[in-house]
Amino acid sequence: MTNKEMKKVAIKASVFAIVSISLMLYRSATKHIMITDAAGVQLERGSSENAYTLLVDKNVPQDKRDVLIIPLPKSVSSDNIVLEDRYMDHQLRIYIDSREEGFYKDNAIVTDLDIIEDAVCVAQNDTGRVCLDFDLDNLYANESTLTESSTIEVRFYRPSEKYDRIVAVDTDAVFLETALLLKNIASRDQNNDIKFYFTSQADEDVSMEQRKALVKDCQADLLIALSADDSGNDVGLTCYYNDRFFLRRLNNAQFADMVERNCAVASGVSALGVVPAGEDELLSTSSIPSARLKISIGDAGDEAQDPAGKTDMNKVAEGVYNAVLEAFEVME
Incomplete structure (x- = not known):
């Protein structure tokens, strides 16, 4: 193999590596969260005695309007998150094993959505495992992604x-x-x-x-x-x-x-x-x-x-x- 041919092979290998890494990063950045269906077996929500209202920041970036943005501790991965779509009750529950007690007492969710009637955090233990409980004004389909910015982004749609x-x-x-x-x-x-x-x-x-x-x-x-x-x-x-x-x-x-x-x-x-x-x-x-x-x-x-x-x-x-x-x- 000549030097010229070797350079071509090296360039192709580099391009392939760059594309592969980019795809891996993209898929990681948009990783979907495990969803359990509304009428399935209910997960343990926890006691209302350990509940508090979530902080809400309505200063939403222009490109994130009509999106629910939930901050996450840096250590949380998709394996630590379960989303339960309780459409019969017009509820969305997100269970997060955050490992940081009181995280949501200091970190606000970000949204300008008016379909959310109530937003509560229920502490399930004293090590940071929580249930974020959202009451909605109707039944909605949703899409949830885990971003590279350590947030969950939820978009809501009417079923049709x-x-x-x-x-x-x-x-x-x-x-x-x-x-x-x-x-x-x-x-x-x-x-x-x-x-x-x-x-x-x-x-x-x-x-x-x-x-x-x-x-x-x-x-x-x-x-x-x-x-x-x-x-x-x-x-x-x-x-x-x-x-x-x-x-x-x-x-x-x-x-x-x-x-x-x-x-x-x-x-x-x-x-x-x-x-x-x-x-x-x-x-x-x-x-x-x-x-x-x-x-x-x-x-x-x-x-x-x-x-x-x-x-x-x-x-x-x-x-x-x-x-x-x-x-x-x-x-x-």
């Missing part, structure tokens, strides 16, 4: 501003597993980018008013309710639809048929029919394509924890997801 396809899913205790499976299927499907909002993913009481509010607040395009039928009917799938509204692009009966058909095909469980929902309070007040899927569990007993006995709930979740894809194809 961020997502083209939104589905609200209402579940009872029997279908919590199916809801989690559905969430995992959606997270793996990057091509369709469908956002699911769940009324519950944990064994907790959710009122009817909260359920109806979620459908409205998340600006859902579709509503699916999943519940068990313990009436003792034959084991199988029945899908109910709202017969009080006629929708042009996709009517409720069509959507219910898609849900039942796809779930029956995926799970192998018998389809028992598509019928009007009657006095179903959630469906009857919905003005978007809505359906309630019920699986008969037969006689009460161990099967009450496993709808349809040996039904593969992974397959039911796949069927629901396939029905959602089919519905959006018709609507679009």
